Amino acid sequence: MTRIAVYPGSFDPPTRGHTDLVSRSLSLADRVIVALARNSAKEPLFTAEERLEMLRTVAGSDPRVSFESFDGLLVDFARARGATLIVRGLRAISDFEYEFQMAMMNRKLLPGLETVFLVPPEDATYLSSSLVREVARHGGDVSSLVHPVVAEALRRRFAR
Numbered sequence: 818m819t820r821i822a823v824y825p826g827s828f829d830p831p832t833r834g835h836t837d838l839v840s841r842s843l844s845l846a847d848r849v850i851v852a853l854a855r856n857s858a859k860e861p862l863f864t865a866e867e868r869l870e871m872l873r874t875v876a877g878s879d880p881r882v883s884f885e886s887f888d889g890l891l892v893d894f895a896r897a898r899g900a901t902l903i904v905r906g907l908r909a910i911s912d913f914e915y916e917f918q919m920a921m922m923n924r925k926l927l928p929g930l931e932t933v934f935l936v937p938p939e940d941a942t943y944l945s946s947s948l949v950r951e952v953a954r955h956g957g958d959v960s961s962l963v964h965p966v967v968a969e970a971l972r973r974r975f976a977r
Protein backbone atom coordinates (compact mmCIF):
# COMPACT_ATOMS: atom_id res chain seq x y z
CA MET A 818 0.00 0.00 0.00
CA THR A 819 1.32 3.42 -0.91
CA ARG A 820 1.32 5.73 2.09
CA ILE A 821 0.52 9.30 1.06
CA ALA A 822 1.14 12.30 3.29
CA VAL A 823 -0.15 15.81 2.78
CA TYR A 824 1.94 18.72 3.98
CA PRO A 825 -0.45 21.70 3.97
CA GLY A 826 0.30 25.35 4.49
CA SER A 827 0.28 28.89 3.20
CA PHE A 828 3.99 28.95 2.32
CA ASP A 829 4.00 32.74 1.93
CA PRO A 830 6.88 32.45 1.23
CA PRO A 831 8.47 29.00 1.62
CA THR A 832 11.33 29.05 4.16
CA ARG A 833 14.24 26.77 4.94
CA GLY A 834 12.06 25.27 7.67
CA HIS A 835 9.47 24.18 5.09
CA THR A 836 12.12 22.60 2.86
CA ASP A 837 13.52 20.69 5.80
CA LEU A 838 10.09 19.42 6.74
CA VAL A 839 9.41 18.14 3.22
CA SER A 840 12.62 16.06 3.35
CA ARG A 841 11.89 14.73 6.83
CA SER A 842 8.34 13.76 5.92
CA LEU A 843 9.68 11.39 3.25
CA SER A 844 10.75 9.06 6.04
CA LEU A 845 7.09 8.68 7.03
CA ALA A 846 5.41 8.29 3.65
CA ASP A 847 6.00 6.95 0.15
CA ARG A 848 4.67 10.14 -1.40
CA VAL A 849 4.31 13.64 -0.04
CA ILE A 850 1.93 16.19 -1.49
CA VAL A 851 2.83 19.74 -0.56
CA ALA A 852 -0.61 21.34 -0.50
CA LEU A 853 -0.96 25.08 -0.72
CA ALA A 854 -4.22 26.36 0.77
CA ARG A 855 -5.72 28.97 -1.55
CA ASN A 856 -8.51 30.18 0.66
CA SER A 857 -6.47 31.04 3.71
CA ALA A 858 -7.99 34.00 5.55
CA LYS A 859 -4.72 35.89 5.25
CA GLU A 860 -4.00 38.35 2.44
CA PRO A 861 -0.95 36.73 0.84
CA LEU A 862 2.19 38.54 -0.31
CA PHE A 863 2.66 36.13 -3.24
CA THR A 864 -0.02 34.63 -5.46
CA ALA A 865 -0.72 30.90 -5.18
CA GLU A 866 1.01 30.36 -8.53
CA GLU A 867 4.11 32.26 -7.40
CA ARG A 868 4.25 30.26 -4.18
CA LEU A 869 3.82 26.94 -6.00
CA GLU A 870 6.61 27.88 -8.38
CA MET A 871 8.87 28.77 -5.46
CA LEU A 872 7.99 25.52 -3.68
CA ARG A 873 8.88 23.50 -6.77
CA THR A 874 12.24 25.25 -6.91
CA VAL A 875 13.12 24.90 -3.22
CA ALA A 876 11.70 21.43 -2.51
CA GLY A 877 11.09 19.77 -5.84
CA SER A 878 14.21 17.68 -6.31
CA ASP A 879 12.66 14.38 -5.18
CA PRO A 880 10.18 12.63 -7.50
CA ARG A 881 8.21 11.41 -4.48
CA VAL A 882 7.19 15.00 -3.73
CA SER A 883 4.43 16.76 -5.66
CA PHE A 884 2.88 20.20 -5.35
CA GLU A 885 -0.75 21.23 -5.57
CA SER A 886 -3.03 23.96 -4.37
CA PHE A 887 -6.49 23.36 -2.96
CA ASP A 888 -9.66 25.24 -2.11
CA GLY A 889 -11.98 24.30 0.72
CA LEU A 890 -11.29 21.88 3.51
CA LEU A 891 -7.98 20.12 3.89
CA VAL A 892 -9.75 16.87 4.82
CA ASP A 893 -11.62 16.88 1.49
CA PHE A 894 -8.37 17.37 -0.39
CA ALA A 895 -6.67 14.61 1.65
CA ARG A 896 -9.58 12.22 1.06
CA ALA A 897 -9.58 12.90 -2.68
CA ARG A 898 -5.84 12.11 -2.86
CA GLY A 899 -6.06 8.99 -0.69
CA ALA A 900 -3.80 10.53 1.95
CA THR A 901 -3.71 9.04 5.43
CA LEU A 902 -1.28 11.46 7.06
CA ILE A 903 -1.12 15.20 7.56
CA VAL A 904 2.33 16.53 8.35
CA ARG A 905 2.85 19.79 10.21
CA GLY A 906 5.85 21.43 11.80
CA LEU A 907 5.84 22.23 15.51
CA ARG A 908 8.39 24.87 16.34
CA ALA A 909 7.50 25.97 19.83
CA ILE A 910 4.91 25.65 22.56
CA SER A 911 3.23 28.73 21.08
CA ASP A 912 2.37 26.69 17.97
CA PHE A 913 0.83 23.92 20.00
CA GLU A 914 -2.68 25.13 20.79
CA TYR A 915 -3.55 26.08 17.22
CA GLU A 916 -1.98 22.93 15.81
CA PHE A 917 -3.67 20.70 18.37
CA GLN A 918 -7.09 22.19 17.63
CA MET A 919 -6.59 21.76 13.90
CA ALA A 920 -5.42 18.17 14.31
CA MET A 921 -8.44 17.31 16.47
CA MET A 922 -10.87 19.01 14.09
CA ASN A 923 -9.37 17.31 11.05
CA ARG A 924 -9.58 13.91 12.74
CA LYS A 925 -13.18 14.61 13.73
CA LEU A 926 -14.02 15.53 10.13
CA LEU A 927 -12.17 12.56 8.68
CA PRO A 928 -11.55 9.72 11.16
CA GLY A 929 -8.45 7.78 10.22
CA LEU A 930 -6.60 10.84 9.00
CA GLU A 931 -3.72 11.22 11.44
CA THR A 932 -1.68 14.36 11.98
CA VAL A 933 2.01 13.99 12.75
CA PHE A 934 4.18 16.84 13.98
CA LEU A 935 7.79 17.14 12.99
CA VAL A 936 10.30 19.27 14.82
CA PRO A 937 12.41 21.62 12.73
CA PRO A 938 16.18 21.93 13.02
CA GLU A 939 17.28 23.85 16.13
CA ASP A 940 18.39 26.85 14.13
CA ALA A 941 14.99 27.12 12.45
CA THR A 942 12.75 27.06 15.51
CA TYR A 943 12.32 30.83 15.36
CA LEU A 944 11.74 30.86 11.61
CA SER A 945 8.34 31.71 10.18
CA SER A 946 7.08 33.06 6.88
CA SER A 947 5.59 36.08 8.61
CA LEU A 948 8.91 37.03 10.22
CA VAL A 949 10.71 36.53 6.92
CA ARG A 950 8.20 38.86 5.24
CA GLU A 951 8.64 41.41 7.99
CA VAL A 952 12.45 41.38 7.84
CA ALA A 953 12.45 41.53 4.02
CA ARG A 954 9.87 44.32 3.99
CA HIS A 955 12.30 46.49 5.94
CA GLY A 956 15.30 45.58 3.84
CA GLY A 957 16.83 43.05 6.25
CA ASP A 958 19.00 40.14 5.15
CA VAL A 959 16.97 36.94 4.77
CA SER A 960 19.56 35.03 2.75
CA SER A 961 20.19 32.44 5.48
CA LEU A 962 16.48 31.88 6.06
CA VAL A 963 15.18 31.20 2.57
CA HIS A 964 16.37 29.78 -0.77
CA PRO A 965 18.11 32.38 -3.01
CA VAL A 966 15.16 32.30 -5.43
CA VAL A 967 12.81 33.27 -2.59
CA ALA A 968 15.18 35.94 -1.32
CA GLU A 969 15.26 37.45 -4.81
CA ALA A 970 11.46 37.32 -5.12
CA LEU A 971 11.16 39.12 -1.77
CA ARG A 972 13.73 41.72 -2.81
CA ARG A 973 11.80 42.45 -5.99
CA ARG A 974 8.45 42.53 -4.20
CA PHE A 975 9.67 45.11 -1.71
CA ALA A 976 11.85 47.12 -4.10
CA ARG A 977 10.85 50.75 -4.08
Ligand code: PNS
Pocket residue numbers: 825826827828854857889890891892918919920922923
Ligand atom coordinates in the same frame (compact mmCIF):
# COMPACT_ATOMS: atom_id res chain seq x y z
O1 PNS B 1 0.82 27.71 6.97
P1 PNS B 1 -0.46 27.89 7.74
O2 PNS B 1 -1.12 29.20 7.33
O3 PNS B 1 -0.27 27.79 9.22
O4 PNS B 1 -1.44 26.71 7.29
C1 PNS B 1 -2.76 26.62 7.77
C2 PNS B 1 -3.56 25.62 6.92
C3 PNS B 1 -3.51 26.01 5.47
C4 PNS B 1 -2.97 24.23 7.08
C5 PNS B 1 -5.03 25.60 7.43
O5 PNS B 1 -5.51 26.91 7.48
C6 PNS B 1 -5.94 24.76 6.56
O6 PNS B 1 -5.89 23.56 6.63
N1 PNS B 1 -6.74 25.42 5.70
C7 PNS B 1 -7.67 24.75 4.81
C8 PNS B 1 -9.11 24.93 5.29
C9 PNS B 1 -9.41 23.96 6.40
O7 PNS B 1 -9.44 22.76 6.23
N2 PNS B 1 -9.66 24.51 7.60
C10 PNS B 1 -10.00 23.75 8.78
C11 PNS B 1 -8.77 23.28 9.51
S1 PNS B 1 -9.24 22.50 11.00
